[in-house]
Amino acid sequence: MINKIFHYHRSSKHNQHAFAPGPGQLDWASQPDPFRRYEGAEVFPLIKAAQTEGPTFSEALTPNKVSACPLNLESVSQLFFDCLALSAWKSFQGSKWALRVNPSSGNLHPTEGYLICGPIQGLTDEPSVFHYSPETHGLEIRAHFSMETWEKMRLSEDTLFVGLSSIHWREAWKYGQRAYRYCQHDLGHALAALNISCAGLGWRTHLMDHLTHSDLETILGLPFKDESEIEVPDCLVAVLPSGNEPNINLNEPDYIQEFSSLDWQGTPNILSRSHMDWSGIDEVSKAASKSDRSLPNVCKREDHSNLIEDDTFPLRKAIHQRRSAVAMDGKTQIARDTFYQFLIKTVPNACPLPFQTFPWEPQVHLGLFVHRIDDLPRGVYILVRNKNHLEDLKSTFSKHFKWEKPEGCPYELDLFLLEEYDCRRMAAGVSCGQEIAGAGCFSLGMISAFEEPLKNYGPWFYPRLYWECGAIGQVLYLQAEVSGIRSTGIGCFLDDPVHHIFGIKDTSYQSLYHFTVGGPVDDNRLTTMPPY
């Protein structure tokens, strides 16, 4: 199985001579519907919640700062509004498309969300499974189940569960073989969006990663007939009031059986008239699906949350105004301390949210290309997000690197200057020639430990490496809004040429996702309309 993962990873790489297999030209006639609907299922409308009230960004990210909201229709509405809802409609020359709170590669939105809950005041008297519809900000009722099952499943009085799944075809339609990677990035973004939305309500999340693929399929009601539009269950997240340590029984869950015989309502809509198969996607998806109850080593974390600087920016304003920059101005500079705040927010020891949901020790480091930061030389840097990897990174990377701590860098932040030079052209070049990677304040490649964690934990850990990357990206997106600039996720990069910059010659570390942060240039040709 692990060889299937390595094979997919290799064959979905871009390089300077060829891109990974993809459609080249888009077949607009088969463009997948971005909205999943369960036709015939009753829809329960949620409340279109406030965008400005509530904690500031820094308050939400600081552990135990926000007191827990009661679980009711209002708070559940706010939860989904802040993590998976629409955030705007855009139009240009007669076409119109929706944007969302959670970003997605190519705005294709492969991620679907589900709510599994007990009775909730104002929403349901019975334990139920709902599908979340971002199009209407409503919940489609898929099934009700017994109180007896709910009592076995819930972790405390006030638990709910959010399930996430991916429809790979939505991304494969445009990106071909590399699409599986993008679906996993998007899942990571959605997971972080969920964590941050919960943080705003004083709730915390816990990834139920002991469940197998088949458990998830059963709980979410997802064994689909249509192979070409298959919806793959990715994870179930428990949501609890902060301060409640979940007590999870890792044995065979005794509540799953009932889900296999529920009376499921609604038929999933057909997303495309025709489909094009991309070899490799189903194979890697099957190879990476979890078949046992093993878990990675749980990591203990130091607490450096004192590094988070207070801000006055409302969390929900940042969430709902978040946008990808389509171009960078090539001139905006940011202060060195602002840059350090970006980095602090990505380090689990300093900013456990949204990374607390991942029980494993951090695997992903940031290989940074610094372009325009006051009092910081241009060049290539590394932020080591897990000290345990430091010596290994030093011995893997090029021998001529300096490993110098930059001036003013907080002691606890493991940031090092590797090589000083103007790397703007190179950063754009390895991001498939996209100017945004060289014209911002900084850009980066997320360099993940690769071979060792995959061999240690198994093939199911492959998507999780991308989830960690997506979560880092989500924090960068929000911090950019708070800092008055913008950022953009970059899934299109040249894999091995990036490795070459750092001197990585094998698969011990691989770059899995890129990002750029800087002063945006807006596209004024587009018209923006409210989400609902």
Ligand SMILES: Cc1cc2nc3c(=O)[nH]c(=O)nc-3n(C[C@H](O)[C@H](O)[C@H](O)COP(=O)(O)O)c2cc1C
């Ligand atoms: C995983 C991922 C990869 C992306 N890759 C690129 C990219 O290579 N180039 C680019 O310009 N934008 C990229 N984007 C930005 C998306 O195009 C953008 O998120 C999408 O159009 C939705 O717009 P929004 O972020 O403003 O909601 C990426 C976004 C994600 C989440």
